[in-house]
Amino acid sequence: MSITIKDVAKYADVAPSTVSRVIANNPRISEKTKEKVRAAMDELGYHPNFIARSLANQSTQVIGLVTPGSSDVFFQNPFFPTVLRGLSEGAHEKQYALQLVTGQNEEEIYNGVVQMVQGGRVDGVVLLYSKVEDRILIYLRDRKFPFVMIGKPFNFVDEITHVDNDNFQAAKETTEYLIEMGHERIAFIGGDKDLVVTVERLLGYQGALKQADIDQKEEYILHQSFLREGGQDAVCELMELPLEFRPTAMIVADDLMALGVLNTLNELGISVPEDISIISFNNVLMSEMSRPPLSSVDINIFELGYEASKSLIQRIEKPDEPFKRVIVPHNIVKRFSSGFIKL
Template sequence: MSVTIKDVAKQANVSPSTVSRVISDSNKISEKTKKRVRKVMEEMGYHINLNARVLVQKSTQTIGIVMKHSASQTLENPFFPELLRGISAECNEKEYSILLTTGNSEEAIFDEVKKLVMGKRVDGIIVIYSKKDDPVVPYLLESGIPFVVIGKPTKEQNRIMYVDNDNVQAGTDATEYLINCGHKRICFIGDDPEYQVVQDRMSGFDIAARKHELKIPDKHYLTFPMKVDEIAEKKISALLETKDRPTAIISSSDVHTLMVITALRKKEIKIPNEMSIITFNNTIISKLSTPPLTSIDIQTYQLGFEAAKSVIELIKNPEMFRKSVIIPAIIVERESVSKL
């Protein structure tokens, strides 16, 4: 026979209504009482009837996660599992579940978002990217559902809650680091420039180059989708074959860095003696690469954690002001940069 709310109330010496308020995390119940009742619930093996709670509270206790690409492609990038780890930690603490979009194209993902909102399948949404002319954020604004963007929104920043790094400053810091090591021929490699994070890091690269009066040729700006393919490999190989090839490369993600390292090995160009590399995100790729990579640590876990925290705050208080949370980015020095 299953344990009921009345059974828990009797054992905890409280009323059934108090148990119900503990389940709904009501601010009318003290934290001391919540802990005591939850302990009794755990000891008695009481499980919340989620379907009943949805009907009573009109809440799904679920956060939707809008992926940048299809789930398979996104999760191949070690940045995103770490981001989801941060999101999951806060959602688990606040007893929210996570629902990922799984569409195989931008159109399919947008259709899924509309179904999540119109079907009231989630209480709030986290969009884990910011992209120019993307239809998702304008739709969410119009729908009125609580949502948070990871990345600086391209429009309507005052109306949107978001969590981000100062990517312009991070791009500047990465470039300054190489310049201070004596490098003047520097190449920037990034993802699709339609994404705001790429634009910002590239802007930081330009700011530092202008400050030190470096003339960066157009061929030292490489951008392509975040996947390993022949076009990307050919572009990198062509760059390495030029007479005035760069002495250092800034890679906006570890996935691109892997392509660079592969191309360098094929050309028998040694890191860091013949080519220095600084990358972003400080994922496991940076730590386990040979040599280990100097990286801009954007504190990915914290980005996810703060995004989840912010959207849950917004769900509970829809009228709150739309704040922005900026997570510091720091340089982690390793062995992939040499001084000239």
């Protein structure tokens, strides 16, 4: 015979309505009562029927996640598994599930979002990116469908809840760090120019150069995909410059790209950091394990995902709440790929 809410209530010596509120994680129930009821559920082997609960509440208890581009980039870059862990943690705390939308191109992803929203499969959506032009954002905004972005919106900044780092300041501090070590020929290897994170970091890099009265060289600014191959292509282009004009330091927008940069420089017989200093972003595990270990800006990826989940669930449960911007702190983790310029 299956265990019911009434059985749990009797075992825990509470009312059945209290058990229902504990399952829904109602904030009006004390932590002591929640612990007692959950212990009873564990003892009896009771598992809530979330499907029935969702039908009763006209809620799916599911959050949709939208990737920034092709599934190739998504599954290869370690940024995304880490941000997914954060999203999952935040969703699990409120007993929400996650549904991922992927595709081989932007059209497939857009159609997947439309089907997910119009099919009533999710209560809200997290965009795992921010683009300069984004028809998915416009679609969700026009429908007044609950959504949150990881990244700063290019438009409607005060009308969209978003979780972000201060990417302008992070890139400015990174550039200043290299300038303090004597570097003036500093290259910037950014990601897709349609991504707001690329725009913000480029502006921070340019701001630091201007403040230090260092001329900006257009040939030092390149944009590639957030993949190892993107870093390889960018550094090959930079190494085609005459030796006396080559950069002595590089800021790379992503650790996976930086790994491609390191591998290519090694193949060319160029030493890091003796010949060229490298500093990248994200501070994923590979940055510590690379040779040499990468200096990298820790953007607290897990926290980005966790705060995005929490913020979206707040918007779902309290639609009239004001829009907000959540800034996750960053810090430069200094390792062995960056050093003072060799005189």
